[in-house]
Amino acid sequence: MSLDPPTYILSLQNNIRARPISWEGAVRAKTITDADLKKIKSIDKVRKEQRKQTIEGDIDSFCSLLLGSPGSPSIFEAAAKRPDIIQYMLVLTGDIIDDIPSFTATLAKHPAPFQPFLPLLKASTNPEDALPLLTSAVLASLLGYALTLPSKDTTQIDEALPKLYSYLSALAKSSDAGLQDIAVQEYSVVLRTKKSREIFWKQREETLNPLIDILRAAAGAGKDTDSTLWSGGASVRSAPEGGLAGGVGLQLLYHVLLVVWQLSFEGTLVGDGLHDEHDIIILYVQLLRLSPKEKTTRLLLSTLSNLLSSNQRNLLPAAVLARLPALLTNIQGRHLSDPDAAEDLKSLIDMLDDYTKTQTTFDEYAAELRSGHLRWSPPHRNPTFWADNARRILEENKGELPRKLAEILSKKWESDKQVLAIGCNDVACLVKEVPEKRAMLEKLGLKGRVMELMQEADETVRWESLRAVGEWLRYSFESK
Numbered sequence: 001m002s003l004d005p006p007t008y009i010l011s012l013q014n015n016i017r018a019r020p021i022s023w024e025g026a027v028r029a030k031t032i033t034d035a036d037l038k039k040i041k042s043i044d045k046v047r048k049e050q051r052k053q054t055i056e057g058d059i060d061s062f063c064s065l066l067l068g069s070p071g072s073p074s075i076f077e078a079a080a081k082r083p084d085i086i087q088y089m090l091v092l093t094g095d096i097i098d099d100i101p102s103f104t105a106t107l108a109k110h111p112a113p114f115q116p117f118l119p120l121l122k123a124s125t126n127p128e129d130a131l132p133l134l135t136s137a138v139l140a141s142l143l144g145y146a147l148t149l150p151s152k153d154t155t156q157i158d159e160a161l162p163k164l165y166s167y168l169s170a171l172a173k174s175s176d177a178g179l180q181d182i183a184v185q186e187y188s189v190v191l192r193t194k195k196s197r198e199i200f201w202k203q204r205e206e207t208l209n210p211l212i213d214i215l216r217a218a219a220g221a222g223k224d225t226d227s228t229l230w231s232g233g234a235s236v237r238s239a240p241e242g243g244l245a246g247g248v249g250l251q252l253l254y255h256v257l258l259v260v261w262q263l264s265f266e267g268t269l270v271g272d273g274l275h276d277e278h279d280i281i282i283l284y285v286q287l288l289r290l291s292p293k294e295k296t297t298r299l300l301l302s303t304l305s306n307l308l309s310s311n312q313r314n315l316l317p318a319a320v321l322a323r324l325p326a327l328l329t330n331i332q333g334r335h336l337s338d339p340d341a342a343e344d345l346k347s348l349i350d351m352l353d354d355y356t357k358t359q360t361t362f363d364e365y366a367a368e369l370r371s372g373h374l375r376w377s378p379p380h381r382n383p384t385f386w387a388d389n390a391r392r393i394l395e396e397n398k399g400e401l402p403r404k405l406a407e408i409l410s411k412k413w414e415s416d417k418q419v420l421a422i423g424c425n426d427v428a429c430l431v432k433e434v435p436e437k438r439a440m441l442e443k444l445g446l447k448g449r450v451m452e453l454m455q456e457a458d459e460t461v462r463w464e465s466l467r468a469v470g471e472w473l474r475y476s477f478e479s480k
Contacts, residue, residue: 006182009137012130013091021088031079039065040075044092052100059106066093067110076116083131086120090134097141108146114139114160121167127174132167133182139164140186147193154195161190161199169206172214177252180214184255191262200263201270204277208263211256212278218248219286250292257287257299264303267310274307279373281307281318289327297331298341305344308351316355317367321377325352362389366396369404374422381425390433394440402430406444409453417458424450424464431471438472447472 023040026032032040039062043051055062066089068074079085097104107113120135143161164186171183187207190196200207263270274280284304291297304324308315319325328349336342365379379385393401409423427446431438441447450472453465 006178006185008178009133009182012133013094016087016091016130016134019084019088021084026079026082026085031082031085032075033078036065036075036078040089040092043096048099051096055096055100055103059103062103063106063110067107067113067116074116076120087130087134090120090131090138094134094138094141097138097145101145104142104145105149107142108149112156113142113146114156117142118160118163121163127171127176127179136164136167136171136182136186140189143196144189144192147190147196157195158199161196162203164190165200165203165207169203169210172207172210177247177249180210181252181255184211184252184259187259188255188262191259194266197263197266198269201266201273204273208260211259212283214248214252214256215260215283215287218253219283219290221283221286250296254293254296254299257296257303261299261303261306264306267306271307271311272314275311275315275318276372279371281315281324282322282373285319285322285324285327288324288331294336294338294341297336298338298344301331301341301344301348305347305351308348312351312355314370316352317359317363318371319352320356320359320364321368321371321375325349325356328352361385362392365389365393366401369401369408372404372408373416374408374419374426376418376422380422380429386429386433390430391437394430394434394437399440402441402444402446406446406449409446409449417456417461420453420456421458421460421464424453424461424468428464428468428471431468 023032023037027034027037042054043062046054063069064072065075068077075089076086079089097107117135117139121132121139123129123131123135139160143157143164146157147161168183168186171179174180187200191200281304284300288297288300288304291300304319308319328345331345332349336345361379361382364377365385368374368377368379374380379389405423405426409420409427411419413419427441427450430441438447447469450465450468453461454469456462456465
């Protein structure tokens with residue numbers, strides 16, 4: 001999938017191509033050699049076909065010009081004190097990589113193909129500085145090609161790719177949408193192989209987290225705020241024109257979704273982590289609900305299909321909890337025109353249908369607890385559910401579920417106090433139905449926690465905690 005170059009990079013490159021360079025002065029100053037200048041002039045400001053013929057007629061010599069050879073530094077090292085020449089040569093190199101695949105293959109097979117560029121990534125701490133921006137574009141293209149070549153020795157890639165990711169992550173953290181888009185598009189250029197995706201995932205605190213923040217903003221949920229996602233509270237009407245909530249433009253949204261889609265091809269590796277660290281299913285259901293274009297819907301559906309099919313045990317319950325089946329039925333009524341999107345939609349509907357046919361209300365409640373986030377789903381207020389399942393909840397899998405309930409209640413939930421109210425409700429129901437297990441619940445810290453929550457500012461939390469303590473005290477008095 002080919003993307004148009006980021007607008008800012010394109011503008012910068014065009015500006016640099018138009019600048020005059022004092023090449024003869026550089027030769028006189030011995031910054032570059034006369035032989036270097038002849039090579040540069042033979043491929044500069046000529047037709048693409050002529051440039052291609054010239055380079056392919058002397059590939060090794062031009063490779064040496066750009067990357068160096070024994071006893072001969074690369075043009076980027078030789079002209080280290082002339083940023084105008086370096087910038088010009090970065091633009092020219094980018095053009096060559098894009099236009100002449102045979103030469104790009106030669107560059108990628110060089111003993112140290114990325115070495116001249118890596119120091120240039122650190123040339124400035126200003127994210128808008130031209131030199132590292134141009135360098136990252138060249139590195140991304142060269143690495144993207146090198147990653148597809150069969151090679152037993154990946155030492156050079158293993159050194160260069162993490163450094164490129166670190167540089168791009170700084171752009172992604174910027175508040176400038178243009179810089180964010182550069183980062184995301186260059187991620188996409190290299191995320192075409194299993195190896196590059198594995199390294200990206202290994203560095204996910206740097207690489208992925210800023211992208212998830214962009215998606216959360218687009219979904220109408222601030223950073224570290226879950227309540228909007230769980231309630232489905234954001235609205236298309238609240239989004240700015242040409243984008244979604246949080247000021248996220250449609251183009252940036254599409255490119256971020258493209259990166260996560262590429263990552264989802266390693267679903268077995270990343271699925272559980274995306275769920276545990278980012279509530280990815282809840283987030284994607286909300287984005288799917290708000291999706292403004294079929295092209296974003298296509299990426300959302302395909303990513304969900306990749307993740308759910310490779311992590312069915314943990315992610316299918318989360319998808320049901322997030323009310324994905326009902327949303328998919330709604331989307332099905334729109335009659336998607338994109339055949340790939342329609343195929344992914346059918347695959348998801350079939351997968352979730354097969355899953356839900358085998359699930360009981362107990363399974364749904366257990367899945368909600370395991371998700372780590374509670375909402376007022378039907379079981380919580382259903383006396384029959386508690387009468388039928390309270391003992392099983394306490395005893396299933398050696399007390400896994402009450403331990404999970406204690407873990408949920410131990411958090412403060414500053415942005416979503418209803419979780420605490422629901423947890424207290426569940427404690428009250430467990431004590432009421434299985435009073436002889438009070439000691440077990442007290443050992444998990446649940447009695448102490450619900451007593452603490454009687455002091456909460458939130459009225460619903462206070463009421464539910466009071467009810468839980470009341471059940472505890474009622475059975476304490478009755479047992480005396």
